[in-house]
Amino acid sequence: MDFNSIIGIIIALVAVFGGQALDGGHPGSLVQFTSLAIVLGGTLGAVLLQSPLRQFVLGMKMSRWIFVPPLLDAAGLVEHISVWSAISRKEGLLALDTHIEGIDDPFIRKGLQLVVDGIEPPVLRQVLEVEIETFDDMHRQGARVWEAAGGYAPTIGILGAVMGLIQVMENLADPTRLGAGIAVAFVATIYGVGLANLAFLPIANKLKTLISRQVLMREMLVDGLVGIAKGENPRLITGRLKGYVM
Structure with missing residues (x-):
């Protein structure tokens, strides 16, 4: 949490x-529930118009990361890679095959399987980096859903305020209702600006940060697996990977 x-x-x-x-x-x-409905409904409609359904759904699913972020254990991953490199150095790459079954992360499983299969290090790096780029691009598109909401919400808020002022102008004959009517109208602007700067944009930026951390973890894994495939000294691999851990 x-x-x-x-x-x-x-x-x-x-x-x-x-x-x-x-x-x-x-x-x-x-x-003011009417103002809130205008801002949320208008923003949702604009975002749906801009975003493909798959991107929108991914962005909504990623929102849970705000409270329950992905588990990123860089030190633990370095330890696993260190163990794998020591085993491969002593017993050969095929000895790592028994460790694949206990891995839940599909990216780690795929990378380790490629090492066991004897894929050449340059090809191994290329294959895994393509997958990293795809992961990064796809999830950043999901984060842009929230970024887009942060861009549209203030304008929709102004739209709601103008709609409220139109109703105020229709009641000019009753001066006692003007002050309260104007106050209600501008609540929509508060919702638009508030939601954008206190919710939507912070969510988008936090998601981008979490995506960057996951990408860094994957790049660290690729660096370690390529070192194992090259037959590098386990101490050298571990020392290099510790540079990723902050």
């Missing part, structure tokens, strides 16, 4: 509603 995300959301909500209360306003005045 990523408690930073939870703490960040709490701080943002307290800052907005607490600031409203400290300024003499009523926090309940910021709760």
